[in-house]
Amino acid sequence: MDSDQDRHLGGGKADILIVDDRPDQLLVYQTILGDIGQTLFTASSGEEALKQVLDRDFAAILLDVNMPGLNGLETASLIRGRSRSAHIPIIFITADYGDELHTAQAYSLGAVDYIASPVVPEILRAKIKVFVDLYLLAQQAKRQAEEHLALAEERAARAAAEQASRRLSFLAQASVALAGSLDFDAITRELSRLCVPLLADACGLTLVQARDGAGTDVAPVAGDPRRTRSTARLVTDVPEGWLRLAMNRVLTSGIVEVIDGL
Template sequence: MDHEKVNILLVDDQPAKLLAYEVILKDLGENLVIASSGREALEVLLKTEIAVILVDVCMPELDGFELAAMIREHPRFQKTAMIFISAIQVSDIDRLRGYEMGAVDYVPVPVVPEVLRAKIKVFAELYRKTRELERLNQELEDRVRARTAELENSTAKLRESEQRRSMAIAAGKMGSWDWDWISGDWMWDEGQYRIFGVSPESFEVNPANVQALLHPDDVDQLRKAIAEFNRGTRAYETEFRIMRPDGEVRWCVGTAAATVDDSGRVVRVSGVTVDITERKRAEERQNLLAREVDHRAKNALALAQSIVRLTRADEVKAYVNAVEGRINALARVHTILSLSSWQGAELSRLIDEELAPYSLGGQIILAGPEVQLLPATAQTLALALHELFTNSAKYGALSTRSGRLTIGWQVEDQLLTLNWEESGGPLVMTPKSRGFGTRSLLASVESQLGGQAKFDWRAEGLLCRLEVPLTRKTAAAPASGEFEDAGSAELQRASG
């Protein structure tokens, strides 16, 4: 059998003896290293890994005993096998001294080749086995360290997973269960009890009691799962609702896996329940928001369509300006409502937005409390204010530097009263007929908001009074294609 060669150090001051040792030991098939003195032997030892040292006791300068003592002082060579060769009669005292110096055996002269080879072979093989054992031991230690690291890593991941599971259970979001298919015994953990809103002390886990907590519309899911497992299904997942004893309905997703025996029969079903109520509610809110956005977009388009259809003008430029002004007013109130998530708009903010394009400085005085308007009320009132501002800028107090405008409002018994008072502008005359802006203002306030709009064409300036109920459920702007059935029909009749 092939094996790794080891180094055998031969130390003697006589070349003839060294040659004889080489001839005797050649058949061992090991590496023979020669040293002709003790000092040379020490140099070899420091550079080479030696398995066995064959050393002559009688050498000049440094004899075998002294060399052995120096070798044993070095930690690296404390266990290296040394065999002494002695050409003189060896007494028991000499042997004892040799053993004290670290010798493992003695070979007397004349040397018997078979004996020397046998002794060297034993210690060479022992060295080789020792080194092999050390390598195996090192490999084992490396594997143990690697396995330990894997176990530590696996344990850390398991601990982290368990911590996450414990956090989920503590938050009431997840629970686990186990069902012995043969005996019918159930096991729930703390999270499972918490999700179902029951306690281990007062609730017995069995199919009948569990079914009683399921939403009636989802009971079939349990029956279907049982049937699937009986047909050989190994895993099943479904969403279902539970009705807690306190009446609260919770959405859950359940995952179950079956354990089978050697014959393929189901013996156990284990699973996890996750409370997804918050996710379901978020989905519902998202769907509701999408429908609301769609509804708002249709309403805005319907209002814009009404504006385009009902605006009248003698020339194209005037028509474009009128349409743009009314759509811009609608866009401004839309922005205000969007910032409030369509919860409503403040009256003062609507007026400020309509004032912004004019930059009139101190010509306008505002006075009134904070009033929150519903979205539909805000949209209609914004268009009405736009008509008033537009008419005033063209023909009334805001058409001159000397003109003044006072807007005051108050709320009493959920009725908003807004007074528009102009002064200092051009001389005002009662119009022979009402223009589209006035007629649409009257129609929108009265039909859409259920209020009243009163005009007093005084010579010193227009006085307008708007009365708008704040609690009345005003009609939302109609969807596209339906505006003929809502306030837009009133606007059409007013413009006719």
């Protein structure tokens, strides 16, 4: 990975698992991959590889096919069968590169590549670097998505807190208005006035007769003069009787309705 791309990917490191039952081959692969700047882990059997896969998320697995006990193909099948590790790219290494049956079986188990042994160092490094870059890009995208989600949640929480603060301020001032006068008209005017701009851009108060449901509009209050035109447009552009229907829904359901887009 060159320095420009390294900076682009945030300078992160990836874990690579090398699986081979021969210590000398493990040493060879570690030597070849030692200068790509990533963290190398080794396993000398399929069973050990499965344990390591449970502990961490690898960018790629370099897996020898011909191992005693649990061979490479069986190990790959078990890795693919676990949801935690099913996505990890597996590169098989085998001396039987020309064996079409083995090759077909390897790809059917999810192998992304197949390398003949003895390996060519430059080819092995190039292939591993591709999967490391893809892994780091995916991790970067995941971090950015998490940051965007956290930012959106923070903004939503801030907006909710501000709305709650406005409502509390309205309730506090409304309590003062209710306690400060016995004049019904004065109280309704003051309550309507307090709604603007604490809770809305405009306010209209409708008194509903409990007996027949008839309503009387009182104490209309306009908000910011700069928004008077859009407020008027909202009222005049809606279908006839729409506001009355909305009021009836509120009275029936007891649920607040918000008219947005002013």
